Amino acid sequence: MKIVLVSSLTLSVLLIVYPQAILFLYSIKNVTHIPVVLNALRIFAISYVGTAITFLYTFYAQAIQKNQLSTIISFLEGLVLPISLAIILAYVFGADGIWISFAIAEALTILFIFIYSRLLNKKTNGEYTGFFINKHNDDARVFEHTIQGNVEEAINLSREVQDYLKGNKSATLVSLAIEEMIVNIININESVNAIDVIVRKNEDNILIAVKDNGIDFNPVVENAELQFDNISVLNKIAEKIDYSRVLGLNSTVITINN
Incomplete structure (x- = not known):
């Protein structure tokens, strides 16, 4: 968790401050498109930290043999939330709403994991605790x-x-x-x-x-x-x-x- 937080946060900051550094990856030739792409990169970069956490948790859930939880996280983070939020936010904020939807989707997925872990803690009377649902032995x-x-x-x-x-x-x-x-x-x-x-x-x-x-x-x-x-x-x-x-x-x- 520490590794993914530090690396993803570093990448996010770099893209927010220096988005032009990776413009060459997108083969932008029309100068009128550059401001649009730079703005999209800055907004989308905010979601990197959340993506790192949810990806880590997806594989972690598999490793502790909670495959159903892993599938739900992938489904929420990769399909349901970003698509539904993009439709709603694009209507409210225009094109920027599409990029904002990714960051909010990651935040809501992490919130789901947090709520799930708390409910499991209550349901098992403390047998499972913490964000990573550690089991007491x-x-x-x-x-x-x-x-x-x-x-x-x-x-x-x-x-x-x-x-x-x-x-x-x-x-x-x-x-x-x-x-x-x-x-x-x-x-x-x-x-x-x-x-x-x-x-x-x-x-x-x-x-x-x-x-x-x-x-x-x-x-x-x-x-x-x-x-x-x-x-x-x-x-x-x-x-x-x-x-x-x-x-x-x-x-x-x-x-x-x-």
């Missing part, structure tokens, strides 16, 4: 660890998880699932910088969340072309496996019943 029930992409660390991690779940009847299965998943990730990639693993104990099941920046790898689909693909073991012991590819990361959530 009971640290005693969550195991988090990051390893480098090598087999030795994968085996050590599976042992640590088994110790963490000591006394749980599914401890061995969870440990095996993690080892199979990570070893496959390592074997199908030339190198993996880091693999994040989160294990959460629930009343009825245990959730294993694995994220890595390797090549596309959906463990639900067995691939005969992969030399080391023995992921069939994982598919047999898991109750459910959800996979998505978001922001260049493989995101896999494995459910194992207690």
